[in-house]
Amino acid sequence: MVPVNYYIILSAILFTIGVVGVLTRRNALIIFMSIELMLNAANLAFVAFGSLLQTFSGQIFVFFVIAVAAAEVAVGLALIVEIFKSKRSIDVDQMSSLKG
Amino acid sequence: MTLELIFFLVLSLIAISTAFGMLLSRNAIYSALFLVLNFVTVAVFYLLLGAPFIAMAQITVYAGAIMVLFLFVIMLLGAESLPPAEVLPWQKPLAALLAIALAVEATFILITRARPVGQIVPPADSVNLMETVREMGMMLFNQYLLPFEVTSILLLVAMVGAIVLVRKEKRVH
């Protein structure tokens, strides 16, 4: 008998940690992984609400999110590999050619 | 203090700590492994919430496929050495501050506006994995058919894109 609010708080904390990771780490891969963490936090909230409301919609949504996350990771990692080929580094601070 | 509550708290502690571990560890491989643990913990959460299919999907796809892919790339690119100087000194404190603010705000807004009332009922014993899968399948192919098809196309595009991206261009001289 866990109140749903606890799940919400947990989801928020996990999301926040993911945000901090995106903003703070310089390694592109770590940033990517923090994004996955954020997605996961959102998925958790979905499922929690779905369970509360006794509907499958939440789970369906999470299903789709997972599929899209997979696709996104595939493409994203390919991009990172490409960047590494030209820049010899995956430090996002070194990819500031668009500075004004 | 029921058993579920204790269980929940312990699990949430693990989840949060692994998240922090991923965040703070210097080595990228350690971060990846921490994240795997996190995903597994979240899968257990799904089970507690009565979504066994999703739990399995989480472990299989997320922890199994995605993180493995991550590990591949990490090992391919090598754990990078951090340059000595910090270029944006104000980024970390500000980010932390804002993140905390966001957390507070998110919690606040979800609780007050959404106003979910109620307790999560643990899944009944009669919850059957096969039942869940069949139900989900029914919903997927009936109500959510369009997103399903579009997602399949998306996966196709992603595959093709990934391959195209890493293909060596033939230089024409």
Next chain:
Amino acid sequence: MHFAEEVTAGFFFLAPWIVFAPVIGLLINIIFGNRLSERMIGSVASVASGVAFVISVLLAYSVSANHGEVVRWQLAEWIHIGNLNLDWTFRVDSLSTTMMLVVSGVGTLIHIYAIGYMHEDVRFKNDIPRFRRFFVFLNLFIAMMMILVSGDSYLMLFVGWEGVGLCSFLLIGFWYELDTLGRPSWANSNAAKKAFVVNRVGDFGFLIASFIMFWALGSFQFDQVFEAAQGVAPGVVLAITLFMLIGVAGKSAQIPLYVWLPDAMAGPTPVSALIHAATMVTAGVYLITRSAPLYMLVPQAQYIVALTGAITALFAATIAVGQYDIKKVLAYSTISQLGFMVAAVGMGAFVAGMFHLITHAFFKALLFLSAGSVILGVERGHHHAEHAHHTGKHTKGKGKKKEEAHAQGHGEVFDPNDMRNMGGMRKTMPVTFRVYLVGTLALAGIVPFAGFWSKDEILLDASLHYPFIYLLLSIAAFFTAFYMGRQIWMVFFGEPRHEAAAHAQESPRVMTVPLMILAFLSVVGGALNLPFEGFHNLGHWLEYTLEEVEALPLDYGVAGISTVLALAAIALSWYVYGRNPLRAGEADPLKRRLGALFTGMEKKWYVDELYNAIIVTPYVRISQFLADVIDWRFWHDWFHEKVIAGTYNWLSNIALNRYADQRGIDAVANGLGDFTQWLSVTLRKIQNGFVRSYALSVLVGVVLIVGYLILK
């Protein structure tokens, strides 16, 4: 007085031609003059003047045929404003025809003389084309004088009055860039200016008189004025007549406005003869005669006029004694004789005054023209002598005498007018000598010459009514004879005091013939008004115009006294000047004897210097002050520069440029640009190229929006 509006008999329709004939003459000379020879120019002018004379004769004949009726012949309408109706009307009566005859007659003779005189004068002064201008001006003068004497109203008279003043100015300053000796100078133009300005003072009096006349009497026309004057208070008429006297004093050279006439001798001699002896200066006398009805109403004004004339006569005569310039002597003599005339008309003896006017015109014109002949003769002698020296210098040896004589001819400035350079001219210029003698005797008043009869009539009238005037005039007559005798002895007798006089030559016939005609008139002119029963011709003639004419018989007492005085004066002059003729370089004998008195006479009693000190110098100082200080230093330098220009400069440079434009508008405009630049420079730093910071911006936005949603 009888009037004839409808012209029945006579040549009155010719009246306007007395003015138009000279005008046509001058127009011909202006337009075609540069193509005509000198002879033609002079002839055109003389013919024009002669035509005017012929017409005057015809008009006089017409008047006498009409029994002296006054004919008013209107030519054109002039002013019709309110109550003032004035037309250009010719008044033909006995008085105006008399004046017309004198002016045109003597004028024509002088025109002919001037052909010869100016022919030589323009060659001495080296400006031959100026010949034409002289005759244009002379004709203009005749026209103006005709307007003056034929006018039917005071305003018409004034038009002619001003016109002759103008011609006087033009002719005195004929050689405007030179002085009388031919050197470049302001002298001649100053003399012309002086004549004009002093005349102006007189004109001012005339104008005041005419203003009072119009205001009190309502008209300018002679008959209307004389009629209306009967009905107003005598004070008004007194004012009119006294102001008119100021005008007369200016035009006829009486005290205190006579000072221009001696300076007017700067003009060529025909000018002096015509304008300043015979015609223009007599305009004042004519004016008083014409205004006789006004003067008869106010005996006090009459006495003042007579006194002015008498004092002037004596004063001028004393000055004439001390002059060395042959023309200046004659000039002061003119002033003195005008004094006689003014005294006469002042006393009410209008006929005597007009008689003396006529005879004076004859012999004074004669004297001036003869003096011109003498001057030209001396000039000819001077040039002749110079030539002789030039040619003689190289051949003959250099003795001391020759050097002295040489110095006399070259280098020094030679004044041909100076009587001290003359002497013995009766041998070198015999014709001129004889006519000059005739003129002198006429002027001195020796019987039977014309001057005796006219002067005697004046003296007779004075002795009867105004004894004090009689005394003054008699003394003046004494001086007159004395200085004329002095002149004869100095110029024509003795030995030549300068080689120029020694080489003098007689003048050509074109000059001597008019002299002889005038001499003839000076001899027989007395017949005009002999004081014997039945011979008062002029008196009867003028009686048509003037109301009362006192025809006096000859008084042997007065006549005898005046003759004795004249002869005594001539004898005295012979004693001083004729017995031991002056030699070259000697001072005037009277200087020794009279000392300071003679110096006073010589220096014209310092009247010019007095006027200069009292009037001219302060005026010049004031005008200089106004010009320099007020106009230039204050107005131009300070006000314009500092105030106006300074204010403008301040306004445009400081106020508008510095503050409004630079600090105000530029600040805003530039500031806007600078601000935009600063803004862009600052905002550019946001694009640091780091993805993480972009993500942070997104987070900031999210936090803010969610916060906003919460608070909403």
